[in-house]
Amino acid sequence: MTPESAMLRDTLSANLGDAVTYDRDVMSAFHRDQSRLTAAGQPAALVRARSVQDVVTTMTSAYAQGIPVVARGAGTGLAGAANALDGCIVLSLEAMNRILDIDPHSRTATVQSGVLNGALAAAASKVGLWYVPDPGSRAISTIGGNVATNAGGSCCAKYGVTGDHVARIKAVMADGRIIHTGANTRKNVAGLNLTQLLVGSEGTLGVIVEATVRLRVQPNAASTVVASFAEPSEAIAAVLEITRESDPCLVEIMDRTTISAVDELTHMGLDTHAGALLLVQCDGRDAANEAELCAQACNAAGATEVYATDDRVEGDEFMHARRMVLPALERLGGTLLDDLAVPVDKLPAMLTAIERTARSHEVLIGTFGHAADGNLHPTIIFDDNSPDETRRARCAFDDMVLACLDLGGSISGEHGIGVLKLPHLEAMVGTVERDIMARIKKALDPKDILNPGRAI
Amino acid sequence: MTPESAMLRDTLSANLGDAVTYDRDVMSAFHRDQSRLTAAGQPAALVRARSVQDVVTTMTSAYAQGIPVVARGAGTGLAGAANALDGCIVLSLEAMNRILDIDPHSRTATVQSGVLNGALAAAASKVGLWYVPDPGSRAISTIGGNVATNAGGSCCAKYGVTGDHVARIKAVMADGRIIHTGANTRKNVAGLNLTQLLVGSEGTLGVIVEATVRLRVQPNAASTVVASFAEPSEAIAAVLEITRESDPCLVEIMDRTTISAVDELTHMGLDTHAGALLLVQCDGRDAANEAELCAQACNAAGATEVYATDDRVEGDEFMHARRMVLPALERLGGTLLDDLAVPVDKLPAMLTAIERTARSHEVLIGTFGHAADGNLHPTIIFDDNSPDETRRARCAFDDMVLACLDLGGSISGEHGIGVLKLPHLEAMVGTVERDIMARIKKALDPKDILNPGRAI
Incomplete structure (x- = not known):
C-alpha cells in the first residue's frame, strides 16, 4: 500500500x-x-x-x-x-433507495438515486400515477443511473427521454458542496439550466443523490399493431406515415435476424420470413382510432401482414416478444450492443450500412430499436473467446458508428458515451464544442476527480 | 471620444x-x-x-x-x-431573418435568430406543420430572443416551453468561435447538453445565431370552455381536477380586475361579477370529449357559469379576449408586469398574497396567467409620473416575489431574470448554485463581455 x-x-x-x-x-x-x-x-x-x-x-x-x-x-x-x-x-448509490415523496397535486416524485426505476413506477402506480421513462433495464436500473446517462426507452416516441421528466436534481459536487437544481414549479427560467447540464453527464460534473421527476396520469387504454414487411425500407415508409397521422407511444422495429432469434426463444409464431417487423402502440383516450390509422399506414406501405388489437393483455404479449430480443440474441453468442440514432428518413440507409458492415466483417448482426426516434441497436454476435472474432466485432462496431456519422446521425441515442464511444465523440460534436464541454468540466471539477476521462 | x-x-x-x-x-x-x-x-x-x-x-x-x-x-x-x-x-440579430430550412420528414425548421416567431409559424403552417411555442409577443418577437429567454406562452400547459422545442443551436462564443450544439436526431446523448445550457441564458454565454426547432403536425380540432367562479380558489380547484382528467393545451385564468378591464375594452359581455374566469382549450382528435370533462370539472368546483364550444371561430374570440388583457390593463395606467410561478396547488395562497400586497401598498393589481403551470402575471397599475406611486409599485413587486419564494415558487416562470429580478436570484437558486452558474459563465466568457451583470 x-x-x-x-x-x-x-x-x-x-x-x-x-x-x-x-x-x-x-x-x-x-x-x-x-x-x-x-x-x-x-x-x-x-x-x-x-x-x-x-x-x-x-x-x-x-x-x-x-x-x-x-x-x-x-x-x-x-x-x-x-x-x-x-x-x-x-x-x-444503490443503498440510497428511499422514495422521499410522491406529490399527487404537482404530480412529482422525489427519490434517492438508488431507487430502482421499476420501484418508482410501482409506487407511483399505487396512487394512480405513472413514471413514464422505460429503459429496457427498468426492473434493475436506478433512477440516478437513468438520469446520469439520460436513459431512453420505448415510450420516448411520444413522451421523450429520461431528462424530459426530470424537474430537479440534488447533487454533490467535486468539492463536496451540495447543489439543488431547478424549482418546484412546472415553469422556471431562473438562472442557467443546471438540471439538464447534469442529466446525461455520466458522473463527470457531480454525483446525483436525489432527483425530482414528473409523473403523469396513466392513460386508460392501449392499442397495439404488429405488421410484417418484406423489406425494411417499407417498414420505415410506414413509420414516417404513422408519425404524420398519429402520436404512438411506441414504434419498435426488428430485423430478420432478431425476429428469428425471438421466435426460436418464445415460439410465438412470428413471421420469420419477414424482412422487418413493426410493433406499434397507441395510448390515451383515442388509442383505438389512432391504432387503426397506424394499421392503415402499414397496409399502404406494403405490409405482408397486419394485426391490430385493443386487448391490453394481447398487447403485453407482443411487448414481451420485444423485451425478449436481447436474451434471444444472447443465446446466439457474445453480444456487442450498439446504439445509434439517425434522422428517421435515413433509417433505410442506416439499415443498408449495417448489412454491408455485417458482410464485410463476416459477423452476424441482429438489429432492433426505436424506429420513430431513428434509434437502432445493431447487435453484433461474436465468440468472445476468439480474438479474431472479437477484433472483427470491434471493427464492425466502429464501421457502423462512422456510417451513422456520415448519415448525419448521433453516435449515441440513449446509452451514452462512457469509454466505449469516447474515440468517436469529437467527430460527432466538433472540436470547439468538445473544448466548451471540457471547459465546463474544468470549471466544476478543477481537480478532474469525477469520472475522469469519461463521457467528455 | x-x-x-x-x-x-x-x-x-x-x-x-x-x-x-x-x-x-x-x-x-x-x-x-x-x-x-x-x-x-x-x-x-x-x-x-x-x-x-x-x-x-x-x-x-x-x-x-x-x-x-x-x-x-x-x-x-x-x-x-x-x-x-x-x-x-x-x-x-433582427436583420438575420431567413428561414434556412423546413424539413417535413424530421419535422424541424432551421432559422436564423432574427426570424419572427409568427413568421416561422406561418411558414410551417404552409407545409401542414406547427411551431408550437406561443409567447404573447409572438407576432413581434424573434426566435433567437425566444430561445435566449426560454419564452413561455399559453400552450406550455400541454406542449412545454420554448426550450422543449429546441433541437440545435448555432452560437458565436465570446472569443468569436462558432459552436453547433445537439444533433439532427430525435435522441442524442453525446456529451454535455449545451443546447439547454444556452436556452434561457439571456445572452450571457454565447450569441445565438441559428436554431433548429421541432415542429408538430397541427391538431385538427380544438374545443373551448369558459367558466366563471365567485372565488379564485374554486377556479384553482377546477384546474387541479381538469389536469387530472384531461390534457388541455391551454388553461388561462383572469382575476376580477382583469375581467373588468378586458370587458370595458372589448364589450364582449364577460361576467364582470365573477371573482375569476377560466379559459380552457383542448386540442387533438379527442378534443370535444376532453373539453366536456373540463366543463364537468368546472361545474363540480362550483362554477357560476360554464360555456363550452367546439367551434373554432368562437374559441378564437375567447382567445382574443385573453390576448387583450395587457392592452386592457395598460389603459388603466402604467403597468409593471410580474411573472411568478408556484406549484399549482399553491395558486390560491399566491392569489391571496397578491391581494394582500395590493392592499398594503395601496396599488391596483390585475392578475392573469397560465393556471395549469402555476404561472401568474400580477400586473401593477401605477402612474409612472408619480415618484410615490412608482416607489409603491416597486415595493409591491418585490413583496410578491418574496411571497412567491415563501410558497416554494420560482421568481420567473417565463420572462427571465435580466436585471429586474437579479436582486432575488440568489434567494431563489441558492448560493452554491449561483456560484456554479458563475463558474460556468467564467469558463465560457473569461473576459465577462457577454451581457455582463445580467441573468446570473
Whole structure:
C-alpha cells in the first residue's frame, strides 16, 4: 500500500465506518458495468453510501487527496461509464433507495438515486400515477443511473427521454458542496439550466443523490399493431406515415435476424420470413382510432401482414416478444450492443450500412430499436473467446458508428458515451464544442476527480 | 471620444461597413427592451448583423478589446436583459431573418435568430406543420430572443416551453468561435447538453445565431370552455381536477380586475361579477370529449357559469379576449408586469398574497396567467409620473416575489431574470448554485463581455 492510499483509507474508515470496504472480492462485483470490450481498473476503495452525508464525506476526502471517484447505480450501463479506474473510489448509490415523496397535486416524485426505476413506477402506480421513462433495464436500473446517462426507452416516441421528466436534481459536487437544481414549479427560467447540464453527464460534473421527476396520469387504454414487411425500407415508409397521422407511444422495429432469434426463444409464431417487423402502440383516450390509422399506414406501405388489437393483455404479449430480443440474441453468442440514432428518413440507409458492415466483417448482426426516434441497436454476435472474432466485432462496431456519422446521425441515442464511444465523440460534436464541454468540466471539477476521462 | 472607443470604431467600421452605426438617434431605438423600472446605459456602437460572419467579427473585436456586448432580438423582453450597458456594443440579430430550412420528414425548421416567431409559424403552417411555442409577443418577437429567454406562452400547459422545442443551436462564443450544439436526431446523448445550457441564458454565454426547432403536425380540432367562479380558489380547484382528467393545451385564468378591464375594452359581455374566469382549450382528435370533462370539472368546483364550444371561430374570440388583457390593463395606467410561478396547488395562497400586497401598498393589481403551470402575471397599475406611486409599485413587486419564494415558487416562470429580478436570484437558486452558474459563465466568457451583470 502506498502512503497515499493508507491516508485515504484512514480518512474514509474514520468517517464512513461500515459503508467503506477495501475487500477485493467485494469490490470485484462493483468494478464494471454491463458494457463489452471496455477496460476497467482496480479500485482503491468501495463506498456504499447510505446518505447524502456519506457522499459528501467521500467527495470531501477524494477532493482533498485528488483521488478519482466513479459513481454508479446498479451498474447496468452499456458504455463503460461506471467502470472502475485504477486507484479510484467506487461510489455506489444503490443503498440510497428511499422514495422521499410522491406529490399527487404537482404530480412529482422525489427519490434517492438508488431507487430502482421499476420501484418508482410501482409506487407511483399505487396512487394512480405513472413514471413514464422505460429503459429496457427498468426492473434493475436506478433512477440516478437513468438520469446520469439520460436513459431512453420505448415510450420516448411520444413522451421523450429520461431528462424530459426530470424537474430537479440534488447533487454533490467535486468539492463536496451540495447543489439543488431547478424549482418546484412546472415553469422556471431562473438562472442557467443546471438540471439538464447534469442529466446525461455520466458522473463527470457531480454525483446525483436525489432527483425530482414528473409523473403523469396513466392513460386508460392501449392499442397495439404488429405488421410484417418484406423489406425494411417499407417498414420505415410506414413509420414516417404513422408519425404524420398519429402520436404512438411506441414504434419498435426488428430485423430478420432478431425476429428469428425471438421466435426460436418464445415460439410465438412470428413471421420469420419477414424482412422487418413493426410493433406499434397507441395510448390515451383515442388509442383505438389512432391504432387503426397506424394499421392503415402499414397496409399502404406494403405490409405482408397486419394485426391490430385493443386487448391490453394481447398487447403485453407482443411487448414481451420485444423485451425478449436481447436474451434471444444472447443465446446466439457474445453480444456487442450498439446504439445509434439517425434522422428517421435515413433509417433505410442506416439499415443498408449495417448489412454491408455485417458482410464485410463476416459477423452476424441482429438489429432492433426505436424506429420513430431513428434509434437502432445493431447487435453484433461474436465468440468472445476468439480474438479474431472479437477484433472483427470491434471493427464492425466502429464501421457502423462512422456510417451513422456520415448519415448525419448521433453516435449515441440513449446509452451514452462512457469509454466505449469516447474515440468517436469529437467527430460527432466538433472540436470547439468538445473544448466548451471540457471547459465546463474544468470549471466544476478543477481537480478532474469525477469520472475522469469519461463521457467528455 | 476615448482612445479605446476610437480604436473600437476603427475596427468595427473596417470590418462591418454599413452594419455598424454610432448615431445616437439610431441607437436610442435599440437601447432597451420593454421592461419597466430597469436601467439602460449608453451604447458605444450598434451592430445590425446581416450574417454569422458579422457576429463573429463583432465578437472577435469585442473580445480583443474587452468591450461588453448586449445581443438582442426584437427587444420585446420584459426583464431588461437586452438593455444597453454604458460603452457596450448592442448587437441586433433582427436583420438575420431567413428561414434556412423546413424539413417535413424530421419535422424541424432551421432559422436564423432574427426570424419572427409568427413568421416561422406561418411558414410551417404552409407545409401542414406547427411551431408550437406561443409567447404573447409572438407576432413581434424573434426566435433567437425566444430561445435566449426560454419564452413561455399559453400552450406550455400541454406542449412545454420554448426550450422543449429546441433541437440545435448555432452560437458565436465570446472569443468569436462558432459552436453547433445537439444533433439532427430525435435522441442524442453525446456529451454535455449545451443546447439547454444556452436556452434561457439571456445572452450571457454565447450569441445565438441559428436554431433548429421541432415542429408538430397541427391538431385538427380544438374545443373551448369558459367558466366563471365567485372565488379564485374554486377556479384553482377546477384546474387541479381538469389536469387530472384531461390534457388541455391551454388553461388561462383572469382575476376580477382583469375581467373588468378586458370587458370595458372589448364589450364582449364577460361576467364582470365573477371573482375569476377560466379559459380552457383542448386540442387533438379527442378534443370535444376532453373539453366536456373540463366543463364537468368546472361545474363540480362550483362554477357560476360554464360555456363550452367546439367551434373554432368562437374559441378564437375567447382567445382574443385573453390576448387583450395587457392592452386592457395598460389603459388603466402604467403597468409593471410580474411573472411568478408556484406549484399549482399553491395558486390560491399566491392569489391571496397578491391581494394582500395590493392592499398594503395601496396599488391596483390585475392578475392573469397560465393556471395549469402555476404561472401568474400580477400586473401593477401605477402612474409612472408619480415618484410615490412608482416607489409603491416597486415595493409591491418585490413583496410578491418574496411571497412567491415563501410558497416554494420560482421568481420567473417565463420572462427571465435580466436585471429586474437579479436582486432575488440568489434567494431563489441558492448560493452554491449561483456560484456554479458563475463558474460556468467564467469558463465560457473569461473576459465577462457577454451581457455582463445580467441573468446570473
